[in-house]
Amino acid sequence: MIPYGRQDIRQEDIDAVTAVLRSDFLTQGPVVPRFERQLADRVDAGHGVACNSATSALHVACLALGVGPGEIVWTSANTFVASANCARYCGATVDFVDVDPETGNMSVAALRVKLEVAAHDGQIPRVVIPVHFAGQPCDMGAIGELADEYGFSVIEDASHAIGGNWHGDPIGSGRHSDITVFSFHPVKIITTGEGGMAVTNDAGIAEHMSLLRSHGVTRDPGCMSREPDGPWYYEQIELGFNYRLTEIAAALGESQLARLDDYVERRRALAKRYDRLLSGLPCRPLARTPGAESAWHLYVVRLDDPVRRRSVFDALRHRDIGVNVHYIPVPSQPDFARLGFDMSDFPGAASYYAGAMSLPLHPGLSEGDQDRVVSALREALA
Known part of the structure; x- marks a missing residue:
């Protein structure tokens, strides 16, 4: 099977993880803050807060921006459910933008x-x-202008986009947002196994997210309500969560981060090659936003005849080609439909979903594999 996405693990990754296993720390050691600093520097952000998943990072990001009961959060209708669930965890009302x-x-x-x-x-x-x-990247310039005009905060869900940029600014630099969240799931650009990170230029927001990811517990005397009983003393000053990233995961992430540019360059080369190979077929890639440089987590095509998607999908899977569909619109999910959402309110998402299919794309994909994917797709579409 040629998978649609796959991690790339090398000896240096194994060595980095092994070094942690032989060290004194498996969690809350020196590697996590080092990984946070390296990644924040890579995307021109002031602070990084590593978590055990991007979903956890989205959750603490929402809380740090004051999301709670009575508040409203909007996200994209075309995404994984985590982009909406993070606000529901806070007790907020969720709505979608087409x-x-x-x-x-x-x-x-x-x-x-x-x-x-x-x-x-x-x-x-x-x-x-x-x-x-x-x-x-989305049109962050326009979204940032609307945020200034209407007074809302912005969290960029960049789970797919580390290594991308908007008009030369790395995704994560925060020029048009308050917080950016990255995912390190195995099929993403770089991986920690499971994991994520929120980056921000606001030291107060970063400190709050750091507190929330670790039970709301502090050992900082300056944050305590009374004098410490001794050096062992700590206080829970807010209800938090156990969202910490392990040293093991951070070591893998640090090793992978060193190859980020190589990974993105390879993905971009494969995407350009798909563009050439698919020319003339009754399908088209997603349109490119001017000024945006994609990190190419996914290569999605939209079939000219959406009715044929199931037969094409089945034909490729039968040939051991792991095509997939990203995403089923969140408002159509039963748990959200029960909240009153109706897909007729999101015609763009419905139109996109009807004919979308993700082709295999990952750094380990060979040109021979890619030729095999396109050949099978050509036959299925014929």
């Missing part, structure tokens, strides 16, 4: 119209979470 079916990313036009209605009704969201789908 997407541009040609890119799969949040539609700025739809966001603007939704904000005009929300302003009239006094229902401006506390936070908007745009999702850089497939690795291609």
Whole structure:
């Protein structure tokens, strides 16, 4: 089977993890803060807060920005459910912004119209979470302008997009947002096994997220309500969670981060080659946003005839080609439908989903594998 995504583990990764296993620390040691600093520096951010998943990072990011009962959070209708669930964990109300079916990313036009209605009704969201789908950045310049105009905060869900950039600014630099969240799941650009990180330029937000990821417990006397009983003393000053990343995972992430540029360069080369090989077939890749450099987590095509997707999907799977579909629109999920969402309110997401299919794309994909994928796709479409 040629998988749609796959981790790339090398001897240096194994050596880095082995070194931690032989050290004095498996969690809460020196490697996690070092990984945080290296990644934050790589994306031109001030601070990094590593967590045991990107979902955890999204959760503490929402809390650090004041999301709670009575607040509203908007995210993209085309994403994985975690982008919406993080706000529900906080007790907030979730709503969705429709997407541009040609890119799969949040539609700025739809966001603007939704904000005009929300302003009239006094229902401006506390936070908007745009999702850089497939690795291609959203129009962060326009979203940042709307954030300034309407007074909401922005969390970039960049689970797909480490290594990408917007008009030369690395995704994560925070020029148009408050917090950016990355994922290190095995099929993502770099991996820690499971894991994620929130980056921000606000020291106070970073400190709050760090507190929340570790039970809300502090050993800092300056944050305590009374004088410590002794050097062993700690206080829980807020309800937090056990969202810490282990030293083992951080060591793997640190090793992988050293190859980030190579990984993204390889993905971009494969994507360009797909563009050439697929030319003339009755399918098309996602449109590219001017000024955006994708990290190419996914290579998605949209079939000209969406009715044929199931037969094409089955034909490729039968040939041991692990195509996939990203994503089933979140408002259509039963748990969200029970909240009153109706896909008729999200025609862009519905149109995108109807014909979308993700082709295999990962650094270990050979050109021979890619030729095999395209040959099978050509036969299935014929």
